[in-house]
Amino acid sequence: MSRYGWSGTLPVPGHADSRQSGEVVRAALAVQQGHGPESLLEALRSVALLVETEHGESGYTVAVMSAESGGLWWLPVFSDYQQLADYALRGQRGDVSITYGQLSGAEVFDELLAQLPRGTGVLLDPAAEHTVALPPVPGTVPAAIALDPDTGDHGDTADG
Secondary structure (H helix, E strand, O other), X not given: XXXXXXXXXXXXXXXXXXXXXXXXXXXXXXXXXXOOOHHHHHHHHOOEEEEEEEEEOOEEEEOOEEOOOOOOEEEEEEOOHHHHHHHHHHOOOOOOOOXXXXXEHXXXXXXXXXXXXXXXXXXXXXXXXXXXXXXXXXXXXXXXXXXXXXXXXXXXXXXX
16 A cells, blocks of 8 residues: 555544545445445545554554454544544543554555455445445455455454
8 A cells, every 4th residue: 555644633623625525424424324435435445534543563454343153354434533533432432542544445455454364345434424334245346355245254253
């Protein structure tokens, strides 16, 4: 990936590009209303997204969530700083420093996802009313980690 913006303190609310997040929110709401994900994927690929990171022995890695049922993994992505802050507060981490990376949506979908476990989908703004889960299927995530829903492929079921 070409650029990262690591930090530990979220900026003051209100500094996000409202045009960017507004376009993503409108597209996410359309998906919730039954429209296909194409417009949302296009909007996400054209904006900057935030991903939470964790610091481990090998440096910074993106934080992914595993689902107990189905063995799927989810990469939470955030359309703006406020969405990331709301997510942290709902997780009762209000006073904890949060590390995150800022990448283009194209980098998230083309490069970052390809490095994650097979069966990893994208969870947009998980603490918001417009939350959308984009499953790990062809056309949404890179082929290397996509699952084939026609074959009952459920991905990696092992934790880790």
